[in-house]
Amino acid sequence: MSQNDSLIDKPENAVATVKVIKAGFKAIRFLADLGIHEGEKIRIVKNDIGPVIVEVKGTRVAIGRGLAGKIEV
Amino acid sequence: MPKQCPHCGKRSRFHRHRSRAMKPKLGLTNETKYSKRYGRGFKKDFNDHSIEHKIAFLGNPNVGKSSLFNILSGSHVHVGNWPGKTVEKKEGHFILSDEYFSLVDLPGAYSLSARSEEELVTRHFIVDEQPDLICVIADATRLERTLFIALQAMELTNNVAIIINMKDIAEKECINLDVGLLEEKLGVPVLYVCAYEDESIIRIKKFIYDSLHTKKYTFTPAIMMYSQKIEYMIQNISIQIADRKLLSEYPTRWVAFRILEGDRIVKDELAKEYDLADIENKIEKLAKEEQFDPAVEISKRKYGALHQIVYSAVSGYEDFKETTSDRIDKTLLHKSWGYLILIVIFAAFFLITFYASSPIITGIDWVFVQFSSWVLTSLESINSPAFLNSLLVNGVIAGIAAVLLFLPIIAIFYALIAILEDSGYLARSAYLMDKVMGKFGMQGSAFLSLIMGFGCNVAGVMATRTIKNKRERTTMIIANSFIPCAARLGVIAFLTGIFFQPWLAAIIMLLLYGVSILLVLLTGLIFKLFYESDDPLPLILELPEYRRPRFRSVMNLTWERTGIFLKKAGTFIFVASLVIWFLSNVPYVKPTENTVLLYVGMSPVIVTKVSIAEFLGRGLEAITIPLFGFSWKMVVPLIFGIPAKEVIISALSILYPGGITKVLWTIPQVISFLLFQLTYAPCFATIAVIKSETKSWKLTAVGFFYPLIVTSILTIIVFQIFSAIM
Numbered sequence: 001m002s003q004n005d006s007l008i009d010k011p012e013n014a015v016a017t018v019k020v021i022k023a024g025f026k027a028i029r030f031l032a033d034l035g036i037h038e039g040e041k042i043r044i045v046k047n048d049i050g051p052v053i054v055e056v057k058g059t060r061v062a063i064g065r066g067l068a069g070k071i072e073v
Numbered sequence: 074m075p076k077q078c079p080h081c082g083k084r085s086r087f088h089r090h091r092s093r094a095m096k097p098k099l100g101l102t103n104e105t106k107y108s109k110r111y112g113r114g115f116k117k118d119f120n121d122h123s124i125e126h127k128i129a130f131l132g133n134p135n136v137g138k139s140s141l142f143n144i145l146s147g148s149h150v151h152v153g154n155w156p157g158k159t160v161e162k163k164e165g166h167f168i169l170s171d172e173y174f175s176l177v178d179l180p181g182a183y184s185l186s187a188r189s190e191e192e193l194v195t196r197h198f199i200v201d202e203q204p205d206l207i208c209v210i211a212d213a214t215r216l217e218r219t220l221f222i223a224l225q226a227m228e229l230t231n232n233v234a235i236i237i238n239m240k241d242i243a244e245k246e247c248i249n250l251d252v253g254l255l256e257e258k259l260g261v262p263v264l265y266v267c268a269y270e271d272e273s274i275i276r277i278k279k280f281i282y283d284s285l286h287t288k289k290y291t292f293t294p295a296i297m298m299y300s301q302k303i304e305y306m307i308q309n310i311s312i313q314i315a316d317r318k319l320l321s322e323y324p325t326r327w328v329a330f331r332i333l334e335g336d337r338i339v340k341d342e343l344a345k346e347y348d349l350a351d352i353e354n355k356i357e358k359l360a361k362e363e364q365f366d367p368a369v370e371i372s373k374r375k376y377g378a379l380h381q382i383v384y385s386a387v388s389g390y391e392d393f394k395e396t397t398s399d400r401i402d403k404t405l406l407h408k409s410w411g412y413l414i415l416i417v418i419f420a421a422f423f424l425i426t427f428y429a430s431s432p433i434i435t436g437i438d439w440v441f442v443q444f445s446s447w448v449l450t451s452l453e454s455i456n457s458p459a460f461l462n463s464l465l466v467n468g469v470i471a472g473i474a475a476v477l478l479f480l481p482i483i484a485i486f487y488a489l490i491a492i493l494e495d496s497g498y499l500a501r502s503a504y505l506m507d508k509v510m511g512k513f514g515m516q517g518s519a520f521l522s523l524i525m526g527f528g529c530n531v532a533g534v535m536a537t538r539t540i541k542n543k544r545e546r547t548t549m550i551i552a553n554s555f556i557p558c559a560a561r562l563g564v565i566a567f568l569t570g571i572f573f574q575p576w577l578a579a580i581i582m583l584l585l586y587g588v589s590i591l592l593v594l595l596t597g598l599i600f601k602l603f604y605e606s607d608d609p610l611p612l613i614l615e616l617p618e619y620r621r622p623r624f625r626s627v628m629n630l631t632w633e634r635t636g637i638f639l640k641k642a643g644t645f646i647f648v649a650s651l652v653i654w655f656l657s658n659v660p661y662v663k664p665t666e667n668t669v670l671l672y673v674g675m676s677p678v679i680v681t682k683v684s685i686a687e688f689l690g691r692g693l694e695a696i697t698i699p700l701f702g703f704s705w706k707m708v709v710p711l712i713f714g715i716p717a718k719e720v721i722i723s724a725l726s727i728l729y730p731g732g733i734t735k736v737l738w739t740i741p742q743v744i745s746f747l748l749f750q751l752t753y754a755p756c757f758a759t760i761a762v763i764k765s766e767t768k769s770w771k772l773t774a775v776g777f778f779y780p781l782i783v784t785s786i787l788t789i790i791v792f793q794i795f796s797a798i799m
Contacts, residue, residue, distance in 0.1 A: 027611060034183060050408070056218075062612060
């Protein structure tokens with residue numbers, strides 16, 4: 001795992017820990033309310049084209065591809 | 074048998090007595106009597122002989138909150154809007170052992186941070202109305218996420234009770250819940266139910282009753298402790314803001330946290346009487362030192378605490394396991410199959426809405442025609458004046474018919490939406506379309522509105538309810554008028570059939586559809602420039618598990634939303650029909666051979682051979698002939714077409730008694746007419762829903778004039794080009 005892997009570099013079904021989210025503060029806060037923040041373990045459910053779907057705390061959240069690229073794991 | 078009220082003899086026991094106070098009995102004052110009997114939560118309003126409790130339902134989207142609300146309220150549900158907001162407000166009540174429990178279903182929200190309109194409404198209600206009990210609805214299969222908002226509510230008030238729903242599904246997945254332990258750790262009452270079991274209703278009612286009345290439950294919400302730095306900061310802020318007016322209403326700790334999180338509303342309120350610059354500097358310094366966003370840090374801590382609580386009380390969670398929903402999504406969200414299935418589902422949606430409703434509409438139409446002719450003959454038989462007859466039959470009855478004729482489309486549309494929503498597919502369709510719509514600066518959820526608009530703009534505008542972003546919703550509401558509905562398709566087919574070869578007609582029809590889609594997309598871009606969005610967030614969308622739609626909740630949703638249409642838009646359409654009748658019938662002229670009847674919806678408009686319409690048309694000719702190429706006989710149908718586009722064809726055939734032939738209009742004229750009628754104005758029913766959906770006269774005016782202006786400009790350009798080259 002290289003230093004700057006983001007969500008979109010991860011294969012489907014991979015489990016990863018969020019390291020840092022380099023996005024706007026509104027997006028970061030919304031994600032935090034949904035349980036996606038630094039140190040949280042998430043599973044990539046779908047990652048081919050379009051938004052990335054991740055599993056976090058038993059729920060599925062679709063994250064726009066642009067934003068997903070800013071979530072480093 | 075309803076018992077009689079002991080005070081006034083009314084048959085119902087539950088109504089308000091405004092003037093009569095209940096007399097104290099046995100020497101006890103009301104207050105001591107009630108507090109002895111009921112403990113916490115009683116109301117001081119002793120003019121009521123039934124005690125009223127205010128209960129609010131709070132929770133994430135997709136936790137079955139609305140189903141619980143509906144089963145508790147039964148038929149006593151009132152749906153409206155929050156004042157000044159486009160967010161739905163649902164109120165209901167139930168009565169248990171002589172007491173009145175009023176229920177409010179707060180909109181689904183992930184947090185109380187007041188970022189979206191839903192969250193804002195939710196927080197305002199909790200803060201300002203101070204309900205006696207806030208029931209947080211959680212989902213047993215994803216407790217951590219759904220209890221997050223409960224922790225936030227617990228910081229704000231003590232009166233929180235938690236109802237954990239989806240017991241059936243959790244038990245199927247072998248999830249075991251220790252309710253007692255959860256209660257102990259959270260410090261508030263907890264109930265574990267399944268919304269669809271019959272015994273749940275009485276269990277929940279009893280739970281709410283007991284929470285308010287007995288000492289069976291304690292309300293000592295667990296106080297979240299944060300890291301030393303944050304706690305120190307909170308202390309700091311608390312001391313600085315102490316004794317401010319705001320703090321007499323809200324808990325100090327809560328206000329301090331809002332300031333730390335940078336909550337603009339709370340800060341603005343405090344800034345009125347206090348300079349916050351010092352505090353802000355300190356917060357900034359802290360954020361820089363620790364390298365975190367305080368709001369994120371606080372959420373993170375809450376989730377951390379929840380994780381511990383949940384995992385000590387619940388067993389059986391299997392993290393990161395592929396579920397049935399995931400497997401279904403492999404197909405439904407597939408990069409190529411997914412879109413194919415989406416097209417099939419939406420095509421079916423579209424066809425069912427308009428084809429299933431058409432026989433019902435024909436039926437309603439038939440009933441009204443029979444009824445109005447019966448009324449007319451009975452009125453004539455008693456020699457009632459012709460003016461009055463016309464008012465009753467062509468004004469009032471036709472106005473009611475105009476509303477009811479829309480009902481089948483609306484009801485079927487909402488039933489299908491409810492099925493898509495309940496099953497979990499609606500969120501998926503937004504997911505799938507996000508990429509496609511994103512290219513045009515729109516979100517995936519705008520897709521449904523776009524599709525429905527091709528059938529009927531009323532349905533299209535109503536479909537914007539699924540769009541969460543306010544700017545995008547407004548854009549789609551306004552842009553819907555550019556989508557040619559089925560009625561305009563009729564005009565296109567009629568005219569192109571006369572003037573062009575079939576192959577050319579098909580190409581022109583496709584071109585016209587292309588133009589309208591371009592106009593929609595253009596509107597999206599224009600609105601992006603002028604309308605500042607409150608949340609330019611990238612897509613972050615929860616995809617709920619697939620669930621079987623429940624008949625009962627589908628029916629409830631359909632019933633509620635159709636009711637809103639009837640109340641809000643229906644009134645407008647009815648009044649508009651009456652106005653049209655007055656305009657075309659006053660002064661009243663008895664129909665003779667020299668007049669013709671034009672039907673606007675159901676209400677006939679009399680056009681005398683030398684009528685106001687012709688007068689108006691001839692007057693406009695001076696402008697319309699050089700600019701658009703419209704003679705007065707082309708202008709008049711367009712004027713009558715404003716309330717309903719169906720009228721255009723019938724008006725044309727009246728004004729051209731010999732039928733329209735190729736020699737009457739030149740090709741540039743035909744093109745110009747087709748283009749103009751395509752998008753020039755929304756029908757009255759569409760205007761009515763624009764008003765009821767946006768709650769703004771300004772936007773309604775924009776909805777009417779914006780298409781008119783844009784279409785005029787476009788048509789003038791196209792006509793001038795065509796007449797120059799032909």
